[in-house]
Amino acid sequence: xxxxQILPLTDISRADACSTPPTRAxxxxxxxxxxxxxxxxxxxxxxxxxxxxxxxxANQEACVCDLTDQLTLSQPTISHHLKVLVEAGFVSRVKxxxxxxxxxxxxxxxxxxxxxxxx
Amino acid sequence: xxxxQILPLTDISRADACSTPPTRAxxxxxxxxxxxxxxxxxxxxxxxxxxxxxxxxANQEACVCDLTDQLTLSQPTISHHLKVLVEAGFVSRVKxxxxxxxxxxxxxxxxxxxxxxxx
DNA sequence: TCCTTAGATTGACATTGGTCGATGTATTGC
DNA sequence: GCAATACATCGACCAATGTCAATCTAAGGA
Numbered sequence: 001x002x003x004x005q006i007l008p009l010t011d012i013s014r015a016d017a018c019s020t021p022p023t024r025a026x027x028x029x030x031x032x033x034x035x036x037x038x039x040x041x042x043x044x045x046x047x048x049x050x051x052x053x054x055x056x057x058a059n060q061e062a063c064v065c066d067l068t069d070q071l072t073l074s075q076p077t078i079s080h081h082l083k084v085l086v087e088a089g090f091v092s093r094v095k096x097x098x099x100x101x102x103x104x105x106x107x108x109x110x111x112x113x114x115x116x117x118x119x
Numbered sequence: 120x121x122x123x124q125i126l127p128l129t130d131i132s133r134a135d136a137c138s139t140p141p142t143r144a145x146x147x148x149x150x151x152x153x154x155x156x157x158x159x160x161x162x163x164x165x166x167x168x169x170x171x172x173x174x175x176x177a178n179q180e181a182c183v184c185d186l187t188d189q190l191t192l193s194q195p196t197i198s199h200h201l202k203v204l205v206e207a208g209f210v211s212r213v214k215x216x217x218x219x220x221x222x223x224x225x226x227x228x229x230x231x232x233x234x235x236x237x238x
Numbered sequence: 239t240c241c242t243t244a245g246a247t248t249g250a251c252a253t254t255g256g257t258c259g260a261t262g263t264a265t266t267g268c
Numbered sequence: 269g270c271a272a273t274a275c276a277t278c279g280a281c282c283a284a285t286g287t288c289a290a291t292c293t294a295a296g297g298a
Contacts, residue, residue, distance in 0.1 A: 019185050020177050026189065027171035032164040039167075042235070043158035044286080045151040052146035052238055058139050064245060066138050070145065074288055079246055081286090098244050098295050113232035116161070119171055163256080183275060196257050198276055217265050217274050 027119065038112050041088030046073060047081045054091060054104055061103040146238065157231050160207030165192060166200045170228070173210060173221055180222040 027035075042048065053070055054062045067078050082102060085091045090108045094101050146154075161167065172189055173181045186197050201221060204210045209227045213220050 019182055020180065022172070022175045023177045024175050026175045027168055029164065029168065032167040032171070036162050036164040036167055039158050039162035040285095043155050043162040045148065045155040046286085048151040048155055048158075048238070049146055049148065052151070053141070055238060056141045056143050056145045058142045061139065063138055073286095075245070076247080076289080077287055083246085095245095095294095100245065109238060110236045113236040116235070117229045117232040119167070119174060119228060159255095165256085192256095193258055194275070195259080195277080199256075202276085214264095214275090219275060 035112075035115055038088055041084050041090060042112070044081065044084075046071060046077070047085055050078070050081055050085065050102075051090065051104065051109070054102055059103075061101045063099045063101050065099075154231075154234055157207055160203050160209060161231070163200065163203075165190060165196070166204055169197070169200055169204065169221075170209060170223065174223050178222075180220045182218045182220050184218075 042051075049071060050067055053067060054060065057066070064075070064078065064082070067082075068075055071078060073081075082091065082093070086093055086102075089105055091102045092105055094103070161170075168190060169186055172186060173179065176185070183194070183197065183201070186201075187194055190197060192200075201210065201212070205212055205221075208224055210221045211224050213222070
């Protein structure tokens with residue numbers, strides 16, 4: 001019989017008296033990086049409003065002119081925010097004629113919400 | 120019978136030909152600001168790991184030494200991240216003796232997740 | 239072909255944000 | 269009271285980010 005059998009492993013493995021042992025493993029750094037990247041894309045008032053405006057449309061689709069109408073931001077700035085959202089996978093773009101139409105990627109928001117509440 | 124009865128109102132109310140009408144109102148700027156502020160507090164790998172480490176503990180409580188052990192960050196940096204999380208309402212602090220213990224604010228993550236999936 | 243329009247890209251700028259070393263402040267133990 | 273420990277705060281620095289004016293590209297229309 002060894003010491004590790006007599007004493008709980010958690011008491012041996014840590015030296016700090018202040019702490020209680022963890023019940024499960026914490027999120028990996030890679031997982032945290034990925035989630036933070038998604039959250040960063042959402043963590044901007046203009047981008048949240050863009051998502052809201054897009055999803056408020058009948059066919060879940062809005063053109064850039066809808067956004068420049070409602071947001072008090074320049075057209076390049078809105079285009080920049082749209083690019084961030086596309087690269088993060090929250091909206092997708094389709095071009096018809098002169099106009100670009102943006103739509104929500106189904107489930108993308110719910111996925112982040114699910115991960116968040118599962119932490 | 121007037122024109123507004125013949126033609127759909129939505130066709131009259133907007134001048135842009137590229138756009139479909141919205142089915143509901145978009146999020147208010149104030150609401151977007153508030154949600155963005157909460158998301159900003161979460162949108163950092165170190166802070167996500169802090170939340171994960173705290174919630175992985177038996178009593179949903181961890182001291183700073185638990186965090187300095189697991190995160191490869193300086194103690195002032197960790198203290199800074201903790202302050203951000205406290206001010207955003209995701210964790211709370213209680214001091215017992217020399218040690219500060221941080222714990223998750225129940226429901227705070229779920230609340231953000233709920234708002235997110237309701238956009 | 240040329241002009242106009244829609245929207246993307248570029249470059250520059252100011253602001254914010256993450257990080258650390260140094261220091262400050264309680265609390266504990268001697 | 270004094271030294272040591274745990275943690276917070278401060279100040280500085282560099283990187284990342286939001287914003288806009290200017291420019292570029294592509295699609296239509298005359």
